[in-house]
Amino acid sequence: MNENEISYKIIGAAMEMHKTLGPGLLESVYENALAYDLKELGLEVKTQVPMPLVYKEVKQDIGYRIDLLVENSVIVEIKSVETLAPVHYAQTLTYLKLSDKKLALLINFNTKLLKEGIHRIVNNL
Numbered sequence: 001m002n003e004n005e006i007s008y009k010i011i012g013a014a015m016e017m018h019k020t021l022g023p024g025l026l027e028s029v030y031e032n033a034l035a036y037d038l039k040e041l042g043l044e045v046k047t048q049v050p051m052p053l054v055y056k057e058v059k060q061d062i063g064y065r066i067d068l069l070v071e072n073s074v075i076v077e078i079k080s081v082e083t084l085a086p087v088h089y090a091q092t093l094t095y096l097k098l099s100d101k102k103l104a105l106l107i108n109f110n111t112k113l114l115k116e117g118i119h120r121i122v123n124n125l
Helices: 003-021 027-040 086-099
Strands: 045-055 058-070 074-079 103-108 118-122
Touching: 003 027, 003 074, 003 103, 003 118, 027 045, 027 058, 027 074, 045 086, 058 086, 074 086, 086 103, 086 118
Parallel strands: 074 103
Antiparallel strands: 045 058, 058 074, 103 118
16 A cells, blocks of 8 residues: 555544544544554554654664554654644654655644544655
């Protein structure tokens, strides 16, 4: 599967989950529930993936954590906030660049309609 096919499945699972759970829960709840649903769909899902930071050829283990990494190719950054801020988009793009991935989904579950909270972010390697 390519990134677009994987993202389609992620979005479908996220929308179904949101219909059941609704807005207002902690990010960790959405992360665990979505990881479970994606695994049930047969996708490989890693949660809280530590990514070291390499700066000036020095590897530092104080990097960052990816909320979900699906099929080792699509990053899912999960939020449950009133409104996404520009820093959330910048953070997700930085995660893409540092991990050499092409596609991320920034999903804010704290919305009445989840389609308003889903954002595709592309790294033009």
